[in-house]
Amino acid sequence: MKDEKKRGRPRAFDAKAALAKARDVFWDRGFAAASLDNLSAATKLNRPSLYGAFGDKEDLYLDTLEGYRQDGMDALAEALDPSLQLRDNLARVYAGALAVYLHGEIAARGCLLIGTATVEAVEHERVREVLGRSLSDFDGAIEKRMRLAVESGELAEGADPQMLAMLASAVMHSLAVRARAGDSRETLEEIASSGVELICGSARQS
Template identity: 35%
Template sequence: MKSKPARGRPREYDPEEALAAALGEFRRRGYTATSLDHLSEATNMARPSLYAAFGNKFEIYRKAVRQYSEQSAEQRLHALFEEPSLQKGLEDYFSAIIDAYFSREGSPLGCPVLSVISGEAAADPVIGAELAAAVERSDSLLQRRMAIAAEAGEISPDADVRGLAAMLAALQHSLALRARAGARRPELSAIAHAHVALVLKAAGYGGVTMHG
């Protein structure tokens, strides 16, 4: 008969690795199709252990997305707010977005939020609120960057900052959908470059250049 583990024994799992593995399942299968058995197998944790560590299925998803967002935020925020050129900043931002929409092996997965829970948002108010909050965060970031550009004279002072930010957010949503549908990186990059150039032209940004 096996003896009980000593009290205070360290956990046999890495929370970051477990949440990353769980998010991988959600991204590959979608929220509804991902079962607790799938999550248990991916994380190598028994279902009771999953519950004890992270909560129910939605809490596992939410914590996994929060970890992902925190880990990927630095590169995106640097592109938007530290890069002195608005065009370069936006292109770097969308380049980082596109990178995030693929697995390490190069498989197109789409957005961990838009591509995973959008189908459940209308039927589940909790999931709907999570989706709305994620969309609002990206909208706010892009609107703040365009407002800074207007104040600095990078774009026309009469530019519709809110409308331009909405156009950029729409680009982000389109890239997520296209990635989920199997589009490859070069196609997504070309779309992003062309769209950014059009938005900057509409904003009255000087020296817009097209990149391949």
């Protein structure tokens, strides 16, 4: 399969740059509305080269989702630095998310996964798998930090790390949807701040 994909690649092919351009198209238009002409124009690859490099349109879309998921996990790991207070961690998570969600040449894009993959997950099994795995990975990373917070006394002994992690993720999902719907930065920052207070409300005062 990989050998087949390589046959159509131009000599100066930069897969990472091409994927970034394709991701922008999917992010703005969604999977269904992103045409091969749109993708070809954005990546500067003709159709044979596009197919040769990435396979069909769904393969290309999945590649962009995987790259987005990994970028998200890297950003999450940095934001959840355990040397910081939990509320600082969450504030950094939400600030980083908003920097992404509010970006866009036409309007705020929100989250690539929440904004596009949730639409396609019903009919596309592979998209559903990437979406589910991504959400699980994000929850798991946050849950790990929540468990440390319980162990260190930042959160009450009876706090449920798994549920708190899902709540923290739910706030992020809401920010993504509301950003795409046009809510102001001020409103989104207030939601994020309230989410931090809600989650850290059981934190013990030092």
